[in-house]
Amino acid sequence: DIQMTQSPSSVSASVGDTVTITCRASQGISSWLAWYQQKPGKAPKLLIYAASSLQSGVPSRFSGSGSGTDFTLTISTLQPEDFGIYYCQQATSSPLTFGGGTKVEI
């Protein structure tokens, strides 16, 4: 199985800040990584796919980068509605696996 490790596990930031979340895969996955945002009581929402492609309708302050084993999600100019838990997911082989999550508090 491919293990996904996220850091930090939580981050507290202010409106207008830039937040960076990292995700490391236990083996190379090329650019086959996705990022999700989850709010309390809701299903996860796809933000970024293929490491850096922005899902339709997602604000441009969200961006992703990386390839191989190391990936980054950046939220620029943090907004109040950006609170939640962010997960990465490797999209290559079964079993598909998620990172442990990063809680973003405003």
Add this chain to the structure above:
Amino acid sequence: VLLQESGPGLVQPSQTLSLTCSVSGGSIGSGINYWTWIRQPAGKGLEWIGHTYNSGSTNYSPSLKSRVTISVDTSKNQFSLKLSSVTAADTAVYYCARAQYPGVRGVIGWFDPWGQGTLVTVSS
């Protein structure tokens, strides 16, 4: 495409959990998609359970493989999850989702859309 889970919210220990995901706005048999079940215990992360694709092929999580069956009913545009011999550890919100194949061999894809999720509690 919209997904909606349905099924009992309470299951007794040692029994079988059964959920159905209804797909609307598109045909479950069209395109190359992985129709997936994912669960999330309260306050914890996301766990991939397994998926069905190509009108009946399946892959399951190794940790659940002995207890899981995922099937598809193309005539009803639905797919289903059965998890046998449940214990309290199987209490979770269960989501159905679609993984879209990006057209690259060896890649399964990312999940969009998701159902709203349904809480299943295992308790007597």
